[in-house]
Amino acid sequence: MPKPLSTRPQSRPQAEREASRDSYVGPDGVPVLAGFVPGDGKPIKPSRILFVCLGNICRSAAAEGLFRAGCPEVKCDSAGTAGYHVGEPPYGAMQESLMRRGVDVSDLRARQFSVADFDKFDLILAMDQSNLDSLEALRPAGKHVPVYLFTRFAPTAGLVDVPDPYYTRDFDGCLDLLEQATDGLRRALAAAQA
Numbered sequence: 001m002p003k004p005l006s007t008r009p010q011s012r013p014q015a016e017r018e019a020s021r022d023s024y025v026g027p028d029g030v031p032v033l034a035g036f037v038p039g040d041g042k043p044i045k046p047s048r049i050l051f052v053c054l055g056n057i058c059r060s061a062a063a064e065g066l067f068r069a070g071c072p073e074v075k076c077d078s079a080g081t082a083g084y085h086v087g088e089p090p091y092g093a094m095q096e097s098l099m100r101r102g103v104d105v106s107d108l109r110a111r112q113f114s115v116a117d118f119d120k121f122d123l124i125l126a127m128d129q130s131n132l133d134s135l136e137a138l139r140p141a142g143k144h145v146p147v148y149l150f151t152r153f154a155p156t157a158g159l160v161d162v163p164d165p166y167y168t169r170d171f172d173g174c175l176d177l178l179e180q181a182t183d184g185l186r187r188a189l190a191a192a193q194a
Contacts, residue, residue: 045193046123049076049185051150052135053127056080056110058166060127061090062175063150065098065105066182074189077121081134083112097171101179118143125150125185128161151177153184 049067053060060078067076089095090105098105115138117124124147126132135147151159157177165174 045189046121047074048121049074049123049125050113050117050121051076051078051125051127052081052113052131053078053162054080054082054131054164055085055166056112057085057088057091058094058171059162059164059174059178061105061108061110062094062098062103063125063127063162063178063182064108065090065103066175066178067185069103070182071186071189078108079111079113079117081113081131085110086112091166093169093171094165094174097175101175113138115140118145121145123148125153128164150181150185152181153188154181155184156180 051060051063051067056079060080064076064078067074088110090098090108090110095105113135118138118140122145124135124145126135126147126149129149132147132149139145139147149160150162151157154177157180159177162177162181163170163174165171168174
């Protein structure tokens with residue numbers, strides 16, 4: 001059975017990672033896309049977004065499906081930090097819950113996160129702290145792609161992690177949170193472009 005991505009010492013100091021998670025919401029209540037301000041001080045809009053969870057059959061696949069349905073002009077993908085389900089479609093119960101909301105993810109297939117993804121995407125969103133830590137442990141030196149918890153875009157939910165419905169069996173509750181975060185991400189992208 002494939003193992004989760006190996007971890008090595010964090011490439012960014014803990015204090016730096018924690019500081020990058022502060023100030024999630026602007027004064028207008030819109031989540032802030034910190035890290036997207038080039039030298040001229042004007043925000044830029046990420047155009048390639050990667051959603052990451054453990055196995056890429058529930059949370060990250062659902063986030064990809066919800067986001068591409070609501071923001072088709074932005075390239076997105078999803079991956080897992082573990083290779084348990086590589087090549088498999090999203091979990092059946094998650095697909096059924098998404099279909100009840102009009103979102104079809106039957107074309108998706110699970111894949112494992114690769115270090116090359118730091119070059120392919122300009123925003124990486126982890127579904128929980130454990131996956132975020134795994135991603136940060138793999139970050140090559142000199143790669144400054146923002147890696148955030150997806151819940152940063154659902155600040156009123158009061159949650160740090162997106163609970164894994166593979167274990168909780170609460171697929172609709174998970175989708176409610178993912179929809180809230182997806183809406184927050186869309187609003188943040190629009191604000192970054194304004």
